[in-house]
Amino acid sequence: MVPETSVEPRRLRPLRRLVPFILAYPVRLTLTVLFLLTSAISSLAIPAALGGAIDEGFVAQNLENVGRYGWLIVTIAAIMAIASGARFYFISVIGERVLADLRQAVFSHLLRLDAKYFDTNRIGELTSRLNGDVAVIRGAVGSSFSLALRSLVTIIGALVMMILTSPVLTLAVVIALPAVLVPVMAFSRRLRGMSRKTQDALADLSAMATEMLGANRTVKAFTQEGVQSRLYDERSEASYRAETRRLAARSIMVAMVIFLGTAALVGLVWWGARSVFEGSVSAGQLAQFLVYALMAAGALTNVSEVLGTLQMVAGSTERLTEILDTTPRIQDPKKPLPLPQPPLGTVEFDNVTFSYDGPEGEPVLDGISFSVARGQTVALVGPSGSGKSTALSLLQRFYDIDGGSIRVDGLDIRDVALHDLRSRFAYVEQEPIIFAGTIEENILFGKPDAGRDEVIAAARAALVDDFVADLPLGYDTVVGERGVMLSGGQKQRLAIARAILRNAPILLLDEATSALDAQSEHLVQLALEHLMAGRTTLVIAHRLATIRDASTILVLEGGRIIDQGSHDQLVGKGGRYAELAKLQFRTA
């Protein structure tokens, strides 16, 4: 027992992080403790009343006393029942509340973490923390916390009552206890190790299912159904075997507990009977004592079972609080400067140097300088990996630069609140992200408080309106996960509608590399023209039409600007741009 208590608190330590979440609800907490104590005290009072009934009723052969004690016991039982119900309710509610708060805190913290964090952590792992770990805590909090608390109070109370009832019998129990407890504790520790293994096997199994179901088209295309089913079967069997071994061990433990417990009880009864015959203990006291001893023993087994669950909860809590403890690398400045109102819509890169691996790493952008005046369109072109997307990321401060400065509307972006800075941009990604909601919800992402007429106006300008008219539920049509129900061109137009609704002064556009069919391409081009009208635009260009209309083209290679000018100027010069133009740009 000694090593258990010295090891356990350390493994349970992460649970302390739940305390502030629980303390946030002092009223419910007080009520819980109140009902907990009431139910524990009343359950401890029943054996005492029973002892009284035996000594003053049965032994004294006084039926009136038996009746009196009977009523007393019924009354106490009523109080115990109500208090137990209320305790269960309040502790479960606190559990759910804490869980919801924790889940919400983790999710909103995750959304605020920087791009680097998401580069280095797997999204699947993060969502499994959010779902899996929260589920583990949820499964345990209501039942296990309640049981652990109740059992602890019962053990202490029962021990005190045992000592008060008969110190001699208590001493006998304390001496006999290790004989029962030590083997059971040792066994239950092994069980915990085994249950961790089955947990891991199960997690592995579900990770595989998630991945393969998500990739069901790839699985079909590569005719991998049979192979993957077999792999799944193997893992499922492994998990079954691990669980069977655990169940066998558990069954042995249950048998052990039953045998050792009964043997100890018989011994105790024999010792107690001897004490009654000697006259040092009354029959009522013995009965009373036995009930307390049974209560304490029951509570003790509960505690040892709950400890295992609580360790799992501790592990999950730790994984979640780890997220909460991560501070975002990109933060608001201490004293943010206000951006000019109305917006100017200018962008300047001044000798910008950046590496994804920090100042010592190989630079991805190396001394980049350019400026975009209000209403201008500047096109970034260059071979794959030359740093075009990186420039757009830096402008939005997804990462901080290592040298030089980036200014928007004349202010260094590190001096401006992140929300203000990013509100100045509308960003259209190369592969537009479409959410699983309706068409309207997807457009509203650009400006959540927009009215229906604004949404429709944006949809018209982006030529979304014409295909929405053919959908069964119009703007309320659900487009499926990642917009699977839409064509490539429709997705692009939807993303453009979202950007139009956002109505930001600076447009950041990462044109799709893959061409659509001529008709679709034409519609997207038209939508883009509506979007770009009157806005400062920084575009990673792949369409010849976009480049022709650009005020300036910046040619990037290896993180440097190797040339700039208008399309005609650059083509006239020949060289790198002329080659690129031949290979990369497509005509509408």
Ligand SMILES: Nc1ncnc2c1ncn2[C@@H]1O[C@H](COP(=O)(O)OP(=O)(O)OP(=O)(O)O)[C@@H](O)[C@H]1O
């Ligand atoms: N999140 C990241 N972490 C580490 N390195 C990155 C990251 N994103 C890009 N890189 C690296 O930075 C370099 C520039 O990438 P970037 O995406 O900016 O190029 P690009 O010109 O936009 O290319 P493409 O036209 O293929 O999209 C590449 O070598 C790439 O491997």
